[in-house]
Amino acid sequence: MPAIPSAKAPQPAATNPAQIRNFCIIAHIDHGKSTLADRMLGITGVVEDRNMRAQYLDRMDIERERGITIKSQAVRLPWRSGIDGQDYILNMIDTPGHVDFTYEVSRSLAACEGAILLVDCAQGIEAQTLANLYLAMENNLTIIPVLNKIDLPAAQPEKFAIELANLIGCKPEDCLRVSGKTGEGVEVLLDQIIKQLPPPVGDPKAPTRALIFDSVYDSYRGVVTYVRVVDGHLSPRDQIQMYSTGVRHEMLEVGVISPEPIASNGLGVGEVGYLITGVKDVRQSRVGDTVTTYNNPAKVALAGYKDPKPMVFSGLFPLDGAEYPMLRDALDKLQLNDAALVFEPESSAALGFGFRCGFLGLLHMEIVRERLEREADLTLISTAPSVVYNVTLEDGKSLVVTNPSEYPEGKISEVKEPIVKATILAPSEFIGTIIELCQQRRGVQKGMDYLSEDRIEIRYTLPLAEIVFDFFDQLKSRTRGYASLDYEPVGEEPGDLVKVDILLQGEKVDAFSQIVHRDKAYAYGVKMTEKLRELIPRQQFEVPIQAAIGAKIIARENIRAIRKDVLAKCYGGDITRKRKLLEKQKEGKKRMKMVGRVEVPQEAFIAALTTDSDKASEKRK
Amino acid sequence: MNLAFYIHIPYCLKRCGYCDFNTYTPSELKIANSLNEVSSSYIDLLLIEIQQAKTKVTSAAVPSIFFGGGTPSLMRPSDIGRVIQKIKQEFELKDDAEITLECNPDTVSKKSLSEFREVGVNRVSFGMQSAIPQVLATLDRTHNPENLLQVTSWAKEVGFSQISVDLIYGTPGESLADWSKSIDAALALPVNHISAYALIVEEGTKLAAQIKRGEIAPVDDDLAADKYLLADEKLTNAGYEWYELSNWAKPDAMSKHNLAYWLGENWWGAGPGAHSHLNGKRFWNVKHPNLYKERIQSNQSPVADFEELKRDQIESEKLMLSLRLPSGVNKESLNQDQISGLSEYVKSGHLDLKNWNHGRATLTLDGRLIADRILRQILL
Numbered sequence A: 001m002p003a004i005p006s007a008k009a010p011q012p013a014a015t016n017p018a019q020i021r022n023f024c025i026i027a028h029i030d031h032g033k034s035t036l037a038d039r040m041l042g043i044t045g046v047v048e049d050r051n052m053r054a055q056y057l058d059r060m061d062i063e064r065e066r067g068i069t070i071k072s073q074a075v076r077l078p079w080r081s082g083i084d085g086q087d088y089i090l091n092m093i094d095t096p097g098h099v100d101f102t103y104e105v106s107r108s109l110a111a112c113e114g115a116i117l118l119v120d121c122a123q124g125i126e127a128q129t130l131a132n133l134y135l136a137m138e139n140n141l142t143i144i145p146v147l148n149k150i151d152l153p154a155a156q157p158e159k160f161a162i163e164l165a166n167l168i169g170c171k172p173e174d175c176l177r178v179s180g181k182t183g184e185g186v187e188v189l190l191d192q193i194i195k196q197l198p199p200p201v202g203d204p205k206a207p208t209r210a211l212i213f214d215s216v217y218d219s220y221r222g223v224v225t226y227v228r229v230v231d232g233h234l235s236p237r238d239q240i241q242m243y244s245t246g247v248r249h250e251m252l253e254v255g256v257i258s259p260e261p262i263a264s265n266g267l268g269v270g271e272v273g274y275l276i277t278g279v280k281d282v283r284q285s286r287v288g289d290t291v292t293t294y295n296n297p298a299k300v301a302l303a304g305y306k307d308p309k310p311m312v313f314s315g316l317f318p319l320d321g322a323e324y325p326m327l328r329d330a331l332d333k334l335q336l337n338d339a340a341l342v343f344e345p346e347s348s349a350a351l352g353f354g355f356r357c358g359f360l361g362l363l364h365m366e367i368v369r370e371r372l373e374r375e376a377d378l379t380l381i382s383t384a385p386s387v388v389y390n391v392t393l394e395d396g397k398s399l400v401v402t403n404p405s406e407y408p409e410g411k412i413s414e415v416k417e418p419i420v421k422a423t424i425l426a427p428s429e430f431i432g433t434i435i436e437l438c439q440q441r442r443g444v445q446k447g448m449d450y451l452s453e454d455r456i457e458i459r460y461t462l463p464l465a466e467i468v469f470d471f472f473d474q475l476k477s478r479t480r481g482y483a484s485l486d487y488e489p490v491g492e493e494p495g496d497l498v499k500v501d502i503l504l505q506g507e508k509v510d511a512f513s514q515i516v517h518r519d520k521a522y523a524y525g526v527k528m529t530e531k532l533r534e535l536i537p538r539q540q541f542e543v544p545i546q547a548a549i550g551a552k553i554i555a556r557e558n559i560r561a562i563r564k565d566v567l568a569k570c571y572g573g574d575i576t577r578k579r580k581l582l583e584k585q586k587e588g589k590k591r592m593k594m595v596g597r598v599e600v601p602q603e604a605f606i607a608a609l610t611t612d613s614d615k616a617s618e619k620r621k
Numbered sequence B: 001m002n003l004a005f006y007i008h009i010p011y012c013l014k015r016c017g018y019c020d021f022n023t024y025t026p027s028e029l030k031i032a033n034s035l036n037e038v039s040s041s042y043i044d045l046l047l048i049e050i051q052q053a054k055t056k057v058t059s060a061a062v063p064s065i066f067f068g069g070g071t072p073s074l075m076r077p078s079d080i081g082r083v084i085q086k087i088k089q090e091f092e093l094k095d096d097a098e099i100t101l102e103c104n105p106d107t108v109s110k111k112s113l114s115e116f117r118e119v120g121v122n123r124v125s126f127g128m129q130s131a132i133p134q135v136l137a138t139l140d141r142t143h144n145p146e147n148l149l150q151v152t153s154w155a156k157e158v159g160f161s162q163i164s165v166d167l168i169y170g171t172p173g174e175s176l177a178d179w180s181k182s183i184d185a186a187l188a189l190p191v192n193h194i195s196a197y198a199l200i201v202e203e204g205t206k207l208a209a210q211i212k213r214g215e216i217a218p219v220d221d222d223l224a225a226d227k228y229l230l231a232d233e234k235l236t237n238a239g240y241e242w243y244e245l246s247n248w249a250k251p252d253a254m255s256k257h258n259l260a261y262w263l264g265e266n267w268w269g270a271g272p273g274a275h276s277h278l279n280g281k282r283f284w285n286v287k288h289p290n291l292y293k294e295r296i297q298s299n300q301s302p303v304a305d306f307e308e309l310k311r312d313q314i315e316s317e318k319l320m321l322s323l324r325l326p327s328g329v330n331k332e333s334l335n336q337d338q339i340s341g342l343s344e345y346v347k348s349g350h351l352d353l354k355n356w357n358h359g360r361a362t363l364t365l366d367g368r369l370i371a372d373r374i375l376r377q378i379l380l
Helices: A033-043 A061-066 A099-110 A127-138 A157-168 A186-196 A321-335 A362-375 A428-440 A464-468 A471-478 A518-535 A574-589 A602-609 A613-620 B035-057 B077-090 B110-118 B133-139 B147-157 B176-187 B206-212 B221-237 B256-262 B289-297 B311-322 B336-347 B353-357 B365-369 B371-378
Strands: A020-027 A074-080 A087-093 A114-120 A142-148 A209-218 A222-231 A239-242 A248-250 A253-257 A261-263 A272-276 A290-293 A312-318 A342-348 A352-359 A380-382 A389-393 A398-401 A412-427 A444-452 A455-463 A484-494 A497-504 A514-517 A543-549 A552-559 A592-595 A598-601 B004-009 B061-069 B092-103 B123-129 B162-169 B193-198 B241-244 B247-249 B267-270 B275-278 B281-285 B303-308
Touching (some): A020 A186, A033 A074, A033 A186, A074 A186, A074 A253, A074 A272, A087 A186, A099 A127, A114 A127, A114 A157, A114 A186, A127 A157, A127 A484, A142 A157, A142 A186, A312 A321, A312 A342, A312 A362, A321 A342, A352 A362, A362 A380, A428 A444, A428 A455, A455 A464, A455 A484, A464 A484, A497 A518, A514 A518, A518 A543, A518 A602, A574 B275, A592 A602, A598 A602, B004 B256, B035 B289, B061 B077, B061 B256, B077 B092, B092 B162, B092 B256, B110 B147, B123 B133, B133 B176, B162 B176, B162 B221, B176 B193, B176 B221, B193 B221, B221 B247, B221 B365, B311 B371, B336 B353
Parallel strands (some): A020 A114, A114 A142, B004 B267, B061 B092, B092 B123
Antiparallel strands (some): A074 A087, A239 A248, A239 A290, A253 A272, A342 A352, A412 A455, A412 A484, A497 A514, A497 A543, A592 A598, B275 B281, B281 B303
């Protein structure tokens, strides 16, 4: 009976650091992290069976639907070790599982002493997991390799135990085997966390230093900040201070999550919990920052704080221009909970008023867009994503371009674009096609290793712009879904880039402009004009579509004028039916955006996102 | 008030592949071998419904009666006569009332035409569709195109002065030259009214299934547009005037009954599936003849459902119907958004500039081809 009756469990602010273990779970999407976490909540008794629901810790609809974790959380789990019979506190810190949130992951890892490397033993390790594993190793975390889903018929624990052993330098038999679904092996895992992980170390007498590893906006409580105390002590009576800004806040509440928030007398060395100060905006309580006390501030901050930098930019416009104020309010609200989201007003000749938004990556972009549409009930057009270009003009002036339509027309001496280091894991049979894709995308190979007999790790540097442009879709389709990808920025390099404009009826449509490599500009122009010809319905006049670099036309297509759009018969019994049909068609028309005199369907604005023209025409059906 | 009558005859000897009308063959209904036997009992039902109309409307002047179908010419002339007499008895049938009978060229003789004329029919409309045997075959029509000259001549000989033929263009496989021949053939007939409809492939028809299976090519809308232009040119040159998108007539030969639909007037539709319109309310009968029969025989109303039109819907329908006519829409009835939307079509030549400047939105020849598109711009 290793679950501890709650009254007897070690209490917050009164727990000896030697009794504490802080860990996180590193896993790929759908490798069963949430199910395992659910199981731990159940076995340790912090959630009673009757209150259990699937993916207990994933709070947002989107998280639950997509099976991914966007924001992290920390849960305090009391556990009596089956090995030494002592009572312990396990703090499970949930980490976001996606490449866009690497920085948040790194802060979560910094709050732990150890990590469970959780791998689905029917699938093997994936690139993003590997990236996070390396991050954990860099943070000197103790790694416990765990094979999950051993209950599956397709499980190959022996095979993947070897793979894990090779990666982290342990023996295959050191890999624990669990099933989050059935609970098998989970108690052993809890005991092993206590046995293998070191307890936290800190100076209780030193000025307080606590690491912020997450910060969440709650509409009732304001910002809830998740911290791990390194030195000193946080108590409900403290006035606290953020190290980076020097701003002082009243502490309204401090506590732990188990798994609902419970106020406590404070948090001591090594403990993990939350604090509430009445702040309304997560940007005032930034991930990575150090919390100290106002009366006895720390001299040195904890290492590793940085501002999240948006990597991908896209324009978001309401389909109905009247919804602009609603979009602004919705973005403001979202930003309360998403310090990485940046935006500023943008006006497009084609799309009207909207916002240029910066995101950590493509998934972040998708999630923001989806939340805006869902939570604020908006219909949005997003323009093709762009990266950040540093442009130096011949006169020596330089500027930062995040929007292709602002790309300077004048003489340019140099353009620098962001470069990423990409890691791709895949079955080795796909080496050829992956290398071919990376070469096409201006990649430079940096190395290749076999993880096991039939799985490889390929490393490339690539311009981020190439990844943004449907790289992941291509990679997935070329490898029948088996490849996984991770990337991180590694600076910027000059590139031979040009802006390709698209003209409808001779008028440049700013929302369609793209910056592409000169060698690919022609092919891009041909593809885009073809795709738009397919996507834009025939109008009552002819619509020429052109692609141009500056004044030079590089591709041209033509949408012929519609000749006939009328039903021949309209007698007594047809009248009701015909009116209803016209009304229905008129509704459909509202989904179109007027660009000049041309009705353009929403899909056309993201046409530049895909290279696969079949996909574009399929969407139309 | 005025009340036009539409009388539905839901019977055909054979269903054509493109047709989705509410009509049935003897084998579908599992009734008597000959529709001639059905005629009398079916007409009895119609007389009861006309009696019901009388109860509801009490008094009205009847400017037109239209026997449509189905194949009304399958009914015995005496039975058609009974319907006309009943209407005359219950309402005030105008002296100049237009009484039309739709005819299948295969099912009339000089004698039957003469008898229809004697019982009061004064206008006949023949389903010609095409003069090209191969096109008729695609449409699944059985008549011999050469019969048309015969039957229209008979009609003329027995005294009909209002004779119409229907044409269909845009049938898969029909060339522009084929269509040209069909128009010429129609113009060579002793008729003074021609309707020309672009083929609509209705869901659920045999033709739709054949196209879906790839046995028959889909309709080419661009070619259909060319055919419309050709028809308008040829018919205009032959002295016909368009008075609705798909209808052309010699002077004084416009169909009053059809105009009643387009001008939003009142009409009563009797028979299975027939639609009625009374002062902003639309209602329609149950579709199946057997159910219709049950309702009528048990003295119930055959109405299946109704729609009370809201003001916007009345306006929308008015726009939808009047834009199809040469007189078009009065600009004064339009709001500012509608006016500015339409002015684009004036610029693009789809609405007539001169009429526009005189306060009316009227379709040009090109505009007639995209009338629905223009309507979507201005519907409320």
